[in-house]
Amino acid sequence: MNTQPLLDASLAVQIHVAAVIPAAILGAHILIYPKGTRLHRSLGKVWMVLMAVTAISSFFIHEINLFYGFSPIHLLSIFVLVSIWRSIAAARAHNIRAHKAGVIGMYVGGIGVAGLFTLVPGRIMNTVVFSGGPSWMLLVACLAIAALLAAQRHYVLRRV
Incomplete structure (x- = not known):
């Protein structure tokens, strides 16, 4: 692993990566552990902010220039921003199915x-x-994910 290309990248890329890596780890945790708890709601708010920062920062990254500096990946960023709005609205309306899907x-x-x-x-x-x-x-990230999965399995088996 060589972090120098990331350190040499634009500030927008660095912000994007700094938001998406914890969003990936935190998102896995939120999806694995029990829903509806105070912890789930608190971590979910943090995750939504990380996802918003990830999506917004992508609009300042123009490495793939297909249409005036933008690319199809920017459509995904719009999808994420709309999904954040809809998922929060669904959770507040107690529409868990729509919240979960988003x-x-x-x-x-x-x-x-x-x-x-x-x-x-x-x-x-x-x-x-x-x-x-x-x-x-990469090895540390894989071990962290494996630990989360093992903890979830232990939690589920303990509740049964």
Whole structure:
């Protein structure tokens, strides 16, 4: 892993990555653990802010210039901003089904699918993850996710 390309990137890219990485980890935690609790609501608010920062910062990233500095990925950012609004409104209206659909759509599309596209050769995150020395940060992230999944399994088995 080589973080130098990220450190050399524009401020918008750095802000984007600084928001999306904790959003990915926190989002996984929120999706795994019990819903409707005070903790879920508090962490959900933080996650929504991180997703908004991620989406808004993307409008200042113009590396793929297909249409006046914008690309189809910016449509995903609009989708995320609209989904934030709709998911919060659905939660406040106690429409859990719509809230859940919006949040899962943002996580899978906004973090999962978009994240995979950042690993395409030639992109900054491809260079960060796949070049340089050992990928210890990637290993730490995988171990953290595995620990969350193991904790969830233990929690579910304990409740049964």
